Amino acid sequence: MTEPLLQIRNLHASIGNKEILRGIDLDIFPGQVCAIMGPNGSGKSTLAAVLAGREDYQVTEGEIIFNGKNLLELSPEERAREGLFLAFQYPVEIPGVSTATFLKTALNELRKHRGLEPLDAMEFMSLMHERAKLVHIEPSFFSRAVNEGFSGGEKKRNEIFQLAMLEPTLAILDETDSGLDIDALRIVADGVNALRTPERAFVVITHYQRLLNYIVPDIVHVLYRGRIIKSGAKELATELEAQGYDWIKETAEAQA
Amino acid sequence: MTTPVSHEREQSPLLQRIAEDYHCVLQHYAEHGDPFRSFRARAIEELYRLGIPTVRHEEWKYTNLYTLLNKGFTIAATDVHDSDISAITKEFERWGHVAVVQNGIFAASVSEQAVSLKEAAASDPILLSKVGSLATIENNAIVAWNAAFSSDGVAIKQKEAEPVEPLVLVSVVDASENNCMVHERHIVDIAPGASATLVLVQRSRGEGHALLNQVLEGWIGENASLTVLVIQDAASNSHTITTHEFDIARSGRLLMVSVSIGGGFVRNMPAARLSGEGADARLYGLTIADGTMLVDHHTTVDHRVPHSTSDELYKAILDERSTGVFNGKIYVRPKAQKTSAYQANRNIVLSPRATINTKPQLEIFADDVRCTHGCTVGKLDGEALFYLQARGLSKKQAEALLLTAFAGEIIGKIPYESIRSEMLARVEHLLHSDELA
Numbered sequence: 006m007t008e009p010l011l012q013i014r015n016l017h018a019s020i021g022n023k024e025i026l027r028g029i030d031l032d033i034f035p036g037q038v039c040a041i042m043g044p045n046g047s048g049k050s051t052l053a054a055v056l057a058g059r060e061d062y063q064v065t066e067g068e069i070i071f072n073g074k075n076l077l078e079l080s081p082e083e084r085a086r087e088g089l090f091l092a093f094q095y096p097v098e099i100p101g102v103s104t105a106t107f108l109k110t111a112l113n114e115l116r117k118h119r120g121l122e123p124l125d126a127m128e129f130m131s132l133m134h135e136r137a138k139l140v141h142i143e144p145s146f147f148s149r150a151v152n153e154g155f156s157g158g159e160k161k162r163n164e165i166f167q168l169a170m171l172e173p174t175l176a177i178l179d180e181t182d183s184g185l186d187i188d189a190l191r192i193v194a195d196g197v198n199a200l201r202t203p204e205r206a207f208v209v210i211t212h213y214q215r216l217l218n219y220i221v222p223d224i225v226h227v228l229y230r231g232r233i234i235k236s237g238a239k240e241l242a243t244e245l246e247a248q249g250y251d252w253i254k255e256t257a258e259a260q261a
Numbered sequence: 262m263t264t265p266v267s268h269e270r271e272q273s274p275l276l277q278r279i280a281e282d283y284h285c286v287l288q289h290y291a292e293h294g295d296p297f298r299s300f301r302a303r304a305i306e307e308l309y310r311l312g313i314p315t316v317r318h319e320e321w322k323y324t325n326l327y328t329l330l331n332k333g334f335t336i337a338a339t340d341v342h343d344s345d346i347s348a349i350t351k352e353f354e355r356w357g358h359v360a361v362v363q364n365g366i367f368a369a370s371v372s373e374q375a376v377s378l379k380e381a382a383a384s385d386p387i388l389l390s391k392v393g394s395l396a397t398i399e400n401n402a403i404v405a406w407n408a409a410f411s412s413d414g415v416a417i418k419q420k421e422a423e424p425v426e427p428l429v430l431v432s433v434v435d436a437s438e439n440n441c442m443v444h445e446r447h448i449v450d451i452a453p454g455a456s457a458t459l460v461l462v463q464r465s466r467g468e469g470h471a472l473l474n475q476v477l478e479g480w481i482g483e484n485a486s487l488t489v490l491v492i493q494d495a496a497s498n499s500h501t502i503t504t505h506e507f508d509i510a511r512s513g514r515l516l517m518v519s520v521s522i523g524g525g526f527v528r529n530m531p532a533a534r535l536s537g538e539g540a541d542a543r544l545y546g547l548t549i550a551d552g553t554m555l556v557d558h559h560t561t562v563d564h565r566v567p568h569s570t571s572d573e574l575y576k577a578i579l580d581e582r583s584t585g586v587f588n589g590k591i592y593v594r595p596k597a598q599k600t601s602a603y604q605a606n607r608n609i610v611l612s613p614r615a616t617i618n619t620k621p622q623l624e625i626f627a628d629d630v631r632c633t634h635g636c637t638v639g640k641l642d643g644e645a646l647f648y649l650q651a652r653g654l655s656k657k658q659a660e661a662l663l664l665t666a667f668a669g670e671i672i673g674k675i676p677y678e679s680i681r682s683e684m685l686a687r688v689e690h691l692l693h694s695d696e697l698a
């Protein structure tokens with residue numbers, strides 16, 4: 006049996022004195038696509054942010070092992086260099102910093118960490134052109150400031166473009182489907198599928214089963230009030246789409 | 262030795278010193294022919310009346326001139342010993358035609374558009390009458406001080422409609438023997454329809470403190486345009502006080518970009534008077550300061566007629582114990598309907614010991630105007646920092662990238678590619694973003 010890429014054990018996290026994650030256990034294996042669903046405010050983005058190393062949240066209990074390393078001891082940049090990638094639910098606009106400059110710096114940092122030579126300007130450019138095709142990003146975006154003035158859908162595609170450039174081993178997509186039109190959803194899903202490898206795992210946070218028709222999950226978890234209250238095969242997503250969350254909420258509350 | 266006259270007796274030690282200096286230079290100037298003699302006499306009286314402003318003076322509240330002046334400055338020896346200016350000329354010729362003023366005296370010019378102000382004024386009464394007519398001595402001790410002591414500078418006349426190469430005006434202050442103060446005066450006259458670019462830089466010689474008090478008066482004719490780049494990048498023993506005042510006629514345009522990344526004490530007082538319809542003034546400034554550096558921008562934009570426009574953006578990055586000051590006056594006179602004036606001051610404070618004082622000062626007497634202003638003081642955007650870190654950039658790299666982007670907005674206003682990319686490289690170096698992979 007392969008080792009999990011990511012192991013989360015009894016994770017508790019809070020902001021101020023409000024506990025948001027209340028004991029999460031989760032294993033993610035190489036090559037796996039794991040969907041996380043759950044009602045608004047249940048803690049999905051918080052889990053993603055804690056994994057990425059956001060300092061606003063305090064981890065009060067539990068541990069996270071990523072690639073055999075204690076993730077909680079690593080800075081956000083060290084996590085990225087170790088191969089963790091978060092596609093943000095709300096990508097940040099960075100005026101004055103071009104996508105090309107930003108990605109070149111990021112990619113070469115990652116390469117340095119992996120013991121690879123930095124790419125020169127030519128190699129980098131051709132890689133950008135190649136990967137941009139994957140999510141139908143126009144080369145004119147390279148010189149534009151990161152996310153500045155991008156439409157909602159462009160921002161989401163830009164996240165997947167960055168994923169394609171940085172080649173992480175674990176990619177967390179936080180509602181990458183929200184705000185996408187039907188064609189863009191297809192483009193993003195095709196992009197993600199093209200990026201699937203036996204080593205690379207995906208955590209797909211979504212509210213809609215539609216995305217999961219394209220990116221087929223190996224396992225679906227339902228997060229509610231900071232806990233995983235149900236896990237199942239891909240059919241669970243269809244069931245949730247049809248029936249909503251009330252039925253599992255009730256079971257969970259009955260058990261609590 | 263001349264004894265100071267009676268009414269100077271109760272003056273401060275500083276004014277006494279100035280009075281002594283004045284009597285010395287007056288004699289010297291008289292021997293060499295002095296076209297500014299009567300103007301000088303009025304100016305020194307005004308200076309005695311006003312005194313050198315202290316922090317009790319509203320305009321100098323956050324900028325203590327005395328901490329600078331207490332170092333003790335000798336008025337420049339009007340004769341320059343070391344007149345080797347070829348190195349200076351060489352340093353700046355990549356930017357354009359170089360003119361050099363040493364210790365306030367016109368030394369050399371590669372351009373026939375730039376000549377000695379003193380020589381030109383001696384034979385040109387119209388030019389002479391312009392001196393002091395824009396930057397007036399009344400109630401302005403710094404300008405009065407300059408008018409009392411300055412004897413020369415550069416007169417620039419631009420008649421060509423064709424854009425010509427920038428004129429780089431280098432002010433050299435020789436502080437190799439003492440702490441040295443120089444008063445320098447320039448006149449710029451851009452004929453209707455003509456356009457010109459002026460780059461102002463300062464260099465000092467020697468280990469002493471060098472203080473330049475520079476007054477520049479410029480007239481921008483109808484449909485004419487002037488670009489002024491003020492590159493303040495000298496060593497920390499160089500100090501500068503500038504008064505740059507412009508009158509802009511109908512459809513005339515002024516673009517001024519100041520880059521203050523060096524020097525110890527820097528006080529800039531740019532002023533644009535929009536006196537013709539359709540006149541446009543753009544004033545931009547970037548400060549990057551550390552150590553105990555002080556950079557103060559006191560700007561004035563005066564809308565006097567209908568349909569004129571102005572845009573101001575001043576940005577500062579302040580580290581260590583540095584100080585930034587911004588005061589932006591906008592006047593919209595009663596007749597100046599349909600004025601559009603925009604002003605913004607953005608500051609990033611990197612150290613708890615750095616300070617910024619910022620104050621917009623709008624006096625609007627017309628009702629049909631579009632006038633916006635805003636100032637921000639803060640740290641770098643935490644969301645943006647996290648986003649960059651989450652992609653693998655170290656905190657330092659992320660900060661450098663964001664700071665460079667912040668500064669780059671002002672550098673981007675420089676309309677010459679070669680100067681712009683050179684300044685951007687220097688800013689990247691200062692902010693360590695040139696070390697990025």
Ligand SMILES: Nc1ncnc2c1ncn2[C@@H]1O[C@H](COP(=O)(O)OP(=O)(O)OP(=O)(O)O)[C@@H](O)[C@H]1O
Nearest residue numbers: 020025043044045046047048049050051052061094
């Ligand atoms: N910075 C914060 N300050 C205060 N409360 C926060 C903060 N971040 C998250 N929360 C709270 O934590 C809870 C979980 O939020 P989170 O964003 O993780 O939910 P989510 O499952 O991603 O929801 P959605 O489906 O709407 O994106 C919410 O009640 C939210 O208000």
Ligand SMILES: [Mg+2]
Nearest residue numbers: 049050051094
């Ligand atoms: Mg969320």
